[in-house]
Amino acid sequence: MTANILFAARNDRWAEYEAPLRAALDAAGLDYVLATDLPPETVDYIVYAPNSRLRDFTPFTRLRAVLNLWAGVEEVTGNATLNAPLARMVDHGLTRGMVEWVTGHVLRHHLGLDAHIHGLNGEWRRAVPPLAEDRGVSILGLGALGRVCATTLASLGFDVAGWSRTAKDIDGIRTTHGPDGLAEALGRAEILVLLLPDTPATQNTLNAATLALMPQGAAVINPGRGTLIDDKALLAALDSGRIGHATLDVFRTEPLPPDHRYWSHPSVTVTPHIASETRPGTSSEVIAENVRRGESGEPFLHLVDRRNGY
Numbered sequence: 001m002t003a004n005i006l007f008a009a010r011n012d013r014w015a016e017y018e019a020p021l022r023a024a025l026d027a028a029g030l031d032y033v034l035a036t037d038l039p040p041e042t043v044d045y046i047v048y049a050p051n052s053r054l055r056d057f058t059p060f061t062r063l064r065a066v067l068n069l070w071a072g073v074e075e076v077t078g079n080a081t082l083n084a085p086l087a088r089m090v091d092h093g094l095t096r097g098m099v100e101w102v103t104g105h106v107l108r109h110h111l112g113l114d115a116h117i118h119g120l121n122g123e124w125r126r127a128v129p130p131l132a133e134d135r136g137v138s139i140l141g142l143g144a145l146g147r148v149c150a151t152t153l154a155s156l157g158f159d160v161a162g163w164s165r166t167a168k169d170i171d172g173i174r175t176t177h178g179p180d181g182l183a184e185a186l187g188r189a190e191i192l193v194l195l196l197p198d199t200p201a202t203q204n205t206l207n208a209a210t211l212a213l214m215p216q217g218a219a220v221i222n223p224g225r226g227t228l229i230d231d232k233a234l235l236a237a238l239d240s241g242r243i244g245h246a247t248l249d250v251f252r253t254e255p256l257p258p259d260h261r262y263w264s265h266p267s268v269t270v271t272p273h274i275a276s277e278t279r280p281g282t283s284s285e286v287i288a289e290n291v292r293r294g295e296s297g298e299p300f301l302h303l304v305d306r307r308n309g310y
Contacts (some may be wrong), residue, residue, distance in 0.1 A: 003032040003295055004042050009069060011036075017069075020280040021047070024288035030295065044204055047248035050075035056283050057081040064294050067287050068304075071145070072225070074198040077309045086304045090144050091286040093279035101151045101223060101275040102193055105247045106158070109219040110135050114245075132157035136215075138189035140182075140205065141196035141224060142175065143167040143310070145276070149193060149206050162186050165201065172280035186213040193223065197310035208233040217244035223275030226251040231262075240266045249275040 007014055007021070014036055025032050040059035048054065049069045057063065063084040068076065073088045108114070111129050129135075135158055139150050142164040150173045154160045161174040168175050176184050182205075184194070192214065196202045205222065207230040220243055222229060231252065237243040246273035247269040248262060254273055262268045290300050304310060 001031070001295070003030060003044050003291055004202070005032055005034045005045045005047060005291065006038050006043045007034060007036050007047045008052045008054040009047070010051060013049060013069075017047075017280050017284065020284040021287060024284040025291065027285075028288040028292045030288065030291060032291070045294065047287055048076070053281075055079070055081075057084070060084070060224060065290065065300055067290050069283060069287075071276065071278070072198065073304050074225075074309060077304060077306050085300055086306065087290055087300050088304050088310070089278055089283055089286065089304045090302045091278070091282045093282035094276050095145060095148055096280070098145045098195075098223060098276035099148055099152050101154055101249070102195075102221065103156070105221050105269075106137060106153060106191055106193065108157075109221070109247070110158075117187065121177040133159055134186040135159060136161070136190045137193065138163065138185040138191075139187065139193045139195060140164075140228075141194065142240055143195070143197070146193075146195040149195065161188060182210070183213055186210055187215075189218055190215050191219045194220070194222040194228050195229055196224050198227050199309040200268065203227045204230045204233075206230060206234060211237045211243060214243065216242060219244055220246040220248075222246070223249040226254070235261055238265060243267070245269070247271070249273055 013144050016122065021034060027033065027131055043060050044062060044064045046063065046066045047069060048066050048189055050054050058081045065085045065087060066082060071089050071094055073086060076082065076086065110132065112127065137153055137160050139146050139160045139162045142162045146162060150160050150162045150170060154172050162170060163176050163181050165177060167177045196205060205228045211233055234243065234246060238246060245267045249271045250273055256262060256270060262270055293300055
């Protein structure tokens, strides 16, 4: 049978994705129709970006799955009109991009590179960093991205611990969970990496109380979600020196407003949501595999638990 696939994203994305998607679907041996406009009642799969115009899934009466182009699904999980399975994006390009960004910024803070990049103003000041094995790094969130970041940093010798809301087991990584586990993870985090999803339970995970648990002068790295941080509390912790630096890639409002204090704060690095971007080539392969699975009656990959929001 022919699989009818609707591409529902911004118009500029179609130009990027059409050729890679067709190549991946062809390679999977699928008989398909791929278009940006199909009669809703004929659509089997929707390749979806939450910033598209599509909000009402009710007309798609034979819809078999929505295949999200993004890792984040918080903007669609609560849509009451969506009753079909929802798959989030987990692909090689997105994962490797996150690993490289996180590793780079962890190494930056571990080695104290900023002092040398910005100059020591003629002062011969030898601040020798500890070895990685003596540097406590904690990762909050042990999903697909958190796991691979944790194991990569551990492979470089860092003393890595991971925390999640529920119990997880990762070879070579000390893992904790629940409220007591969070306090433990924060208390030893000289460098903290936030990779939690955006759910009601994770909002403001970093607040005045939790920031106070971290070592003096610790670094915060957030490539996860802007809602994980109470911005006022973080700025206060930076002003007092409790937190030494924050490297932030995601924000509650994006683009970050030009007058936001993060731009001008001397202890904040802003990057414009570039830590992990879906790449057309690798993500198209994941989409094609899920369509193949749907057509073969096999379980879809990376399904979202709508109750938990991820």
